[in-house]
Amino acid sequence: MADFYINIFLDDEKLKKLDGAGLSGEVKEIDGKKALQVEVTKKEKKKLVKGFPDLTFDDSNACVLPEEGENTLMNVIMDIKMLDVMKVAIIKLYNPLAGRDIEGRGTGGG
Secondary structure (H helix, E strand, O other), X not given: OOOEEEEEEOOHHHHHHHHHOOOHHHOEEEOOEEEEEEXXXXXXXXXXXXXXXXXXXXXXXXXXXXXXXXXXXXXXXXXHOOOOOHHXXXXXXXXXOOOOOOOOOOOOOO
């Protein structure tokens, strides 16, 4: 069991894509809606919160990513055809240099 989760709520289009990828068995019912639940470690959660400062986790330790992040995660799931994707997806979702100037620390620039 994971420490945290990302919930991806599914519309008909996403359900069809999952079915085509052979992942329809991974769909769960959450709050009366069809969803995927992607496991997230504590370390990955820290990176997600840094990458998405407004991200909040509910009482069941689950969150919903902003649309851009959710689309990125969904694309990784479709490419890999499994839900255990956070080691790959975190690289695309978390950009530690976002918002930093090119002449930031450690570059030797002035």
